[in-house]
Amino acid sequence: MRYTTHQSIEDIVVPIASIPLALSNLKLIGEKYGVAIPVLGHAGDGNLHAIPLKNPASSVDHWQEILPALLKDI
Numbered sequence: 001m002r003y004t005t006h007q008s009i010e011d012i013v014v015p016i017a018s019i020p021l022a023l024s025n026l027k028l029i030g031e032k033y034g035v036a037i038p039v040l041g042h043a044g045d046g047n048l049h050a051i052p053l054k055n056p057a058s059s060v061d062h063w064q065e066i067l068p069a070l071l072k073d074i
Helices: 014-031 060-073
Strands: 012-015 038-041 047-050
Touching: 014 047, 014 060
Parallel strands: none
Antiparallel strands: 012 047, 038 047
16 A cells, blocks of 8 residues: 655664654654654664655645655654
């Protein structure tokens, strides 16, 4: 199933002990902008890949408007 073709793949590094807080913050950021932000990564070294996905119900114009602020929040 395809969710969206518009995404941004971001590398973030956090201390291992802070991964739970980082994940909670990413969830809040996703809720703030109305997007899903799945996270993959290498938890053993704190390297996370946050992948904001454009909400399929939103326009591409809206995605492009919110993306800079969303990435700044990440």
